[in-house]
Every structure is written in structure tokens, then in C-alpha cells.
Amino acid sequence: xxxxxxxxxxxxxxxxxxxxxxxxxxxxxxxxxxxxxxxxxxxxxxxxxxxxxxxxxxxxxxxxxxxxxxxxxxxxxxxxxxxxxxxxxxxxxxxxxxxxxxxxxxxxxxxxxxxxxxxxxxxxxxxxxxxxxxxxxxxxxxxxxxxxxxxxxxxxxxxxxxxxxxxxxxxxxxxxxxxxxxxxxxxxxxxxxxxxxxxxxxxxxxxxxxxxxxxxxxxxxxxxxxxxxxxxxxxxxxxxxxxxxxxxxxxxxxxxxxxxxxxxxxxxxxxxxxxxxxxx
Numbered sequence: 001x002x003x004x005x006x007x008x009x010x011x012x013x014x015x016x017x018x019x020x021x022x023x024x025x026x027x028x029x030x031x032x033x034x035x036x037x038x039x040x041x042x043x044x045x046x047x048x049x050x051x052x053x054x055x056x057x058x059x060x061x062x063x064x065x066x067x068x069x070x071x072x073x074x075x076x077x078x079x080x081x082x083x084x085x086x087x088x089x090x091x092x093x094x095x096x097x098x099x100x101x102x103x104x105x106x107x108x109x110x111x112x113x114x115x116x117x118x119x120x121x122x123x124x125x126x127x128x129x130x131x132x133x134x135x136x137x138x139x140x141x142x143x144x145x146x147x148x149x150x151x152x153x154x155x156x157x158x159x160x161x162x163x164x165x166x167x168x169x170x171x172x173x174x175x176x177x178x179x180x181x182x183x184x185x186x187x188x189x190x191x192x193x194x195x196x197x198x199x200x201x202x203x204x205x206x207x208x209x210x211x212x213x214x215x216x217x218x219x220x221x222x223x224x225x226x227x228x229x230x231x232x233x234x235x236x237x238x239x240x241x242x243x244x245x246x247x248x249x250x251x252x253x254x255x256x257x258x259x260x261x262x263x264x265x266x267x268x269x270x271x272x273x274x275x276x277x278x279x280x
Contacts, residue, residue: 002036003061010066011036014103026108027159036061039075040108041159044151045116049143050078053151054160057089057111059104069098072107077150079143081120081129089114090124 003011012035018028025045031037038059044050056075062068072094074087082090093102093110123129131139 002063003065007065018105023105023109025112029159038104041157042108042112044147048115049140050115050147053147054153054157055151057108066100069094077146079128079146081118081123081125081132082114084124088124090122
């Protein structure tokens with residue numbers, strides 16, 4: 001056995017944790033024959049020439065682990081300033097910055113960050129480092145070409161595909177949400193822009209018309225007359241009338257005077273005969 005029993009138990013716990021809850025874009029694969037045969041799979045980050053590719057990183061644990069870092073290298077060909085043609089990785093986490101609390105997950109996350117932010121100052125691949133500094137577009141095209149040829153499969157690795165059982169379990173764990181019933185539609189009354197109608201006044205009970213006492217002449221004086229000294233009959237002056245009654249009386253008086261004038265001016269039949277005899 002290349003590691004101590006304590007290191008073995010620690011590795012088994014971490015491997016189980018990474019399989020159940022892996023970091024984003026990272027998976028691990030182990031061999032059934034050898035638990036220490038660990039391979040990490042890193043999904044190429046978006047916005048980099050490695051997008052769409054899946055890169056395998058192999059691990060080899062020694063007796064120095066966890067006091068010392070394990071050996072790591074790229075099993076997938078990649079064009080990167082900090083990765084040699086043999087797959088060796090140049091990162092401080094695997095050298096002077098290593099801590100005994102670090103594990104497989106920390107190493108894989110660090111390598112993924114290295115794909116996003118290459119460090120040309122400590123390049124293992126001098127050609128890639130120089131191209132990155134002098135002509136980024138050419139570096140990008142070259143790295144993308146290598147990724148498409150060596151790291152891009154036709155389908156995603158099985159480790160990045162949700163299995164049917166996992167999908168069913170995820171669906172079973174989600175509570176069933178019943179959509180709320182639609183609220184009843186209320187009738188909207190649009191107020192009328194016209195002025196409100198006034199309520200009809202109640203009909204007054206029909207009563208016989210009564211004459212106003214102020215405008216009614218007493219029957220004893222309405223048609224009474226008296227004789228003057230000359231023997232002519234004169235009408236008595238009625239009591240004061242209202243405006244409407246006075247207008248009616250004035251009209252009647254004018255009509256009677258016109259009739260008298262026409263009667264007086266019209267010659268009688270006797271006078272006509274007399275005039276005719278005179279002409280003869």
C-alpha cells in the first residue's frame with residue numbers, strides 16, 4: 001500500500017463527497033480494482049479556447065500524502081503555457097504552496113482556474129507562453145484547434161450526463177405545486193360621463209282646479225252694472241286684476257270697441273234705399 005491507512009480513509013471520504021456533490025464543471029472517476037487510481041475530468045470553461053473540451057487529469061498518491069502533494073498530469077493533450085508536452089502541470093499549489101489540508105477537489109479547482117488565467121511567466125511550454133504574450137489571437141486559434149482535435153468528444157462524458165435514476169430522484173424530491181385557482185372575474189362598472197338623472201318627482205294627486213281668490217271676481221260684481229244720469233248703462237270697474245287677467249281684459253275691450261265702430265259706420269238698409277231714391 002502506497003499510502004497510510006489514515007490517508008486512505010481520508011481519500012475515500014473525499015472521493016465519496018466529490019461524487020455526490022462535485023464542484024461545477026468537475027467530475028472524478030475511480031477504478032474498481034484500485035481506489036487510488038483517481039482521474040479527474042475538467043470541463044473547458046466558457047470564454048476560453050478550451051470551451052467544449054473535457055480534459056482528464058490523472059493522480060498518483062505516494063506515502064508522502066497528505067503531508068506532500070500527489071503527482072498530477074494531463075492525460076488529455078492540451079496547448080497551454082503551464083502544461084508541458086508530456087502533460088506536467090506547473091502550478092504553485094502542487095509545489096511550495098501545498099498544504100496538508102488540500103485534497104483532490106482543491107487541486108482540480110486550481111487547475112480549472114489555470115485554464116482561465118494562464119501564467120506565461122512560468123511557462124513549461126515556451127511556444128505557448130510566447131504566443132500568448134505576443135499574439136493572443138494566434139494563441140487562441142492554436143489552443144482551440146488542439147482542443148477540438150483531442151478534447152472534444154461527440155457526446156458529453158457519462159459523468160456529465162444526468163442518469164435517469166438521478167433525474168427521477170430529483171423529481172421525486174421536489175414537492176408538487178398545485179397552481180392556484182384563478183380569481184373570479186368581477187364585473188367592472190364604468191361610470192357614465194353624462195350627468196346623473198334626477199329622480200322623477202312623485203305624481204301629485206289630481207285635484208279639481210280652483211280659482212285663485214286674489215284673481216277671482218265676486219259673482220255679485222262680475223256682471224253688475226249701474227245707470228248713469230244720462231240713462232246709459234255702464235259696467236262697474238272690476239277689482240284689480242293680475243298681469244295675465246289685465247291683458248285678457250284689454251284685448252276684450254279693444255275687440256268690443258272695434259265691433260261698435262264697424263256697426264256704426266256700416267249703413268243700414270233703410271239709408272241705402274233712401275240714397276237710391278235720391279239718385280232717381
